[in-house]
Amino acid sequence: MSVIVVPDVLLTLAREAREQAYAPYSRFLVGAAVMTKDGRRFSGCNVENASYGLCNCAERTALFSAVAAGCRPGDFEALAVIGDTPGPISPCGACRQVMAELCDEDMPVWLGNLHGAVQETTVEALLPGSFRLATAG
Ligand SMILES: O=c1ccn([C@H]2C[C@H](O)[C@@H](CO)O2)c(=O)[nH]1
Numbered sequence: 236m237s238v239i240v241v242p243d244v245l246l247t248l249a250r251e252a253r254e255q256a257y258a259p260y261s262r263f264l265v266g267a268a269v270m271t272k273d274g275r276r277f278s279g280c281n282v283e284n285a286s287y288g289l290c291n292c293a294e295r296t297a298l299f300s301a302v303a304a305g306c307r308p309g310d311f312e313a314l315a316v317i318g319d320t321p322g323p324i325s326p327c328g329a330c331r332q333v334m335a336e337l338c339d340e341d342m343p344v345w346l347g348n349l350h351g352a353v354q355e356t357t358v359e360a361l362l363p364g365s366f367r368l369a370t371a372g
């Protein structure tokens with residue numbers, strides 16, 4: 236089964252998830268939401284730590300929540316991300332690599348900000364030629 240997903244729904248979920256961000260160090264709050272091909276939705280926020288290298292981005296929180304609920308590569312339909320940026324937010328390299336592992340390369344990714352900017356891109360466009368192991372999947 237496949238569902239039609241519109242950017243507004245996921246962007247609204249991402250915006251709501253952003254309110255839960257734990258970002259006492261950067262004060263930069265981010266929210267993300269992912270929808271599965273069978274219509275399940277998972278959201279996430281960034282979660283920081285005093286040991287800065289442990290900070291987890293909203294995109295990975297959302298995707299890892301989905302994996303923890305049983306989702307696997309190929310299950311995802313679209314992802315949205317919202318941050319308080321002047322233009323659409325730009326995911327970090329780590330999140331791009333995680334998207335490349337878990338999501339189809341032509342999967343839409345909607346990048347937004349608090350002021351209504353939305354940029355549609357794809358997983359492959361965000362990280363061309365991503366690292367993969369032949370055994371993964
Ligand atoms: O796309 C992004 C960019 C940054 N962050 C988080 C990581 C860190 O907590 C804070 C500042 O980089 O924002 C995200 O969650 N997603």
Ligand SMILES: [Zn+2]
Pocket residue numbers: 292293294295326327328329330331
């Ligand atoms: Zn990231």
